[in-house]
Amino acid sequence: MIPxxxxxxxxxxxxxxxxxxxxxxxxxxxxxxxxxxxxDSAPTKAPEVAPAEQATLMVANDDDNSLLGQVHSLPLPSxxxxxxxxxxxxxxDIYAAANAAHPVPGGATSVxxxxxxxxLESDSGKAVAGTSAPGGSGPSNSGGGNSGAARDSGPELAxxxxxxxxxxxxxxGLETETLTVLSICGxxxxxxxxxxxxxxxxxxQSRATLAGHADLTRTYLTSDAAPPELTHP
Amino acid sequence: xxxxxxxxxxxxxxxxxxxxxxxxxxxxxxxxRFVVVLDAAHGGDDTGGRLTSGQYEKNATxxxxxxxxxxxxxxxxxxxxxxxxxxxxEMAKRAEVANHADAQACISLHVAETGSGVHxxxxxxxxxxxxxxxxxxxxxxxxxxxxxALAGVLNSALQHGGLTVTLGRTALPGVDSMTxxxxxxxxxxQRDADRKITAEPDDTDYQALxxxxxxxxLLEWRTEARQP
Ligand SMILES: [Zn+2]
Numbered sequence: 001m002i003p004x005x006x007x008x009x010x011x012x013x014x015x016x017x018x019x020x021x022x023x024x025x026x027x028x029x030x031x032x033x034x035x036x037x038x039x040d041s042a043p044t045k046a047p048e049v050a051p052a053e054q055a056t057l058m059v060a061n062d063d064d065n066s067l068l069g070q071v072h073s074l075p076l077p078s079x080x081x082x083x084x085x086x087x088x089x090x091x092x093d094i095y096a097a098a099n100a101a102h103p104v105p106g107g108a109t110s111v112x113x114x115x116x117x118x119x120l121e122s123d124s125g126k127a128v129a130g131t132s133a134p135g136g137s138g139p140s141n142s143g144g145g146n147s148g149a150a151r152d153s154g155p156e157l158a159x160x161x162x163x164x165x166x167x168x169x170x171x172x173g174l175e176t177e178t179l180t181v182l183s184i185c186g187x188x189x190x191x192x193x194x195x196x197x198x199x200x201x202x203x204x205q206s207r208a209t210l211a212g213h214a215d216l217t218r219t220y221l222t223s224d225a226a227p228p229e230l231t232h233p
Numbered sequence: 234x235x236x237x238x239x240x241x242x243x244x245x246x247x248x249x250x251x252x253x254x255x256x257x258x259x260x261x262x263x264x265x266r267f268v269v270v271l272d273a274a275h276g277g278d279d280t281g282g283r284l285t286s287g288q289y290e291k292n293a294t295x296x297x298x299x300x301x302x303x304x305x306x307x308x309x310x311x312x313x314x315x316x317x318x319x320x321x322x323e324m325a326k327r328a329e330v331a332n333h334a335d336a337q338a339c340i341s342l343h344v345a346e347t348g349s350g351v352h353x354x355x356x357x358x359x360x361x362x363x364x365x366x367x368x369x370x371x372x373x374x375x376x377x378x379x380x381x382a383l384a385g386v387l388n389s390a391l392q393h394g395g396l397t398v399t400l401g402r403t404a405l406p407g408v409d410s411m412t413x414x415x416x417x418x419x420x421x422x423q424r425d426a427d428r429k430i431t432a433e434p435d436d437t438d439y440q441a442l443x444x445x446x447x448x449x450x451l452l453e454w455r456t457e458a459r460q461p
Contacts, residue, residue, distance in 0.1 A: 172290065
């Protein structure tokens with residue numbers, strides 16, 4: 001025969017464990033929601049919660065070798081690296097659309113990351129990319145919220161990390177490759193005016209050319225992306 | 234008698250001297266030679282792009298180089314090519330060939346399936362004063378102004394020939410090291426108003442039209458190059 005007080009204790013314990021089980025389940029659910037929300041902000045598409053803002057895209061046209069500024073409204077995260085990535089994503093979506101004037105397959109997912117680094121005085125002209133300055137002011141990338149580079153107000157180097165699938169399907173040619181490079185440089189400068197230099201990586205590695213022509217080993221100055229001009233003497 | 238002979242001889246010598254003194258100053262002598270460097274881009278392992286016909290760009294550029302070489306040769310120009318076969322040639326080697334030739338025009342030939350008409354590119358380097366000690370990678374900076382002038386002559390000739398032309402500037406490892414007026418030419422498909430392709434870039438007639446127009450334009454460039 002079990003004493004009455006022991007039966008009550010057992011009942012209380014069973015009830016407590018049931019309550020704790022429910023609480024744990026709810027916590028797990030909440031953690032999962034947070035995780036999903038976190039994943040949403042990392043990829044190319046900005047989270048829907050980000051307010052829609054206007055961005056100027058320098059859109060290339062193969063027919064006349066031109067870059068034309070177009071204002072688009074799209075949700076933009078506040079972190080500069082994520083912002084740059086979202087803007088370039090929209091630009092590459094335009095190129096991936098049917099009947100594009102500058103057709104390049106791939107779209108928004110072709111930009112893996114954009115890192116923004118301060119341009120050091122000694123670097124001007126030939127900045128070295130991919131290394132974060134010692135002392136913690138690391139690159140501000142699209143994944144994290146590190147905005148170390150944004151703290152100063154000097155010129156910035158943007159390191160655009162493209163995916164190898166984008167590069168391997170990019171059409172080959174002097175004009176088409178030059179336009180892709182210049183439109184990325186011009187678009188970055190139009191929306192992040194402090195970006196004065198741009199370097200490219202492919203899957204995090206340096207690469208000789210985009211598709212056989214445009215030099216990806218050099219640092220591009222955003223002033224290069226000014227509309228191509230040729231003067232006849 | 235001897236004195237007479239000497240006098241006659243002296244007169245014979247003096248006559249052209251006097252004539253030379255009286256004649257108006259002669260125009261500057263034309264350059265003894267007019268050299269064009271033709272650089273068929275790509276080759277060997279570097280196939281370049283792939284055309285709709287299935288042909289590699291490296292073969293199309295070589296065919297164009299061969300065609301241009303004979304057209305320019307027929308017009309009395311000395312032609313030096315960076316390659317005559319399907320072989321890989323380093324960018325530095327191409328520039329070395331061009332710089333050795335002391336050429337009045339260096340033409341790098343490309344063929345592509347994107348865009349339309351003929352794309353002309355000059356180096357995007359900022360013009361600088363020519364120097365014998367210019368850094369190798371940016372040696373073209375001293376020639377950019379002349380390269381833009383050459384691009385201008387080619388542009389008007391091609392447009393007069395009824396071809397679509399786009400002009401641009403770009404960074405090109407080979408051309409950027411050349412110490413001559415240098416232009417990269419990319420032949421793209423000919424398209425109608427609806428962007429429909431009317432001639433592929435490796436179409437024989439289309440290539441012939443472009444090559445003939447370029448040859449005529451280089452003849453004009455030679456005349457301009459003679460101007461002081
Ligand atoms: Zn090419």
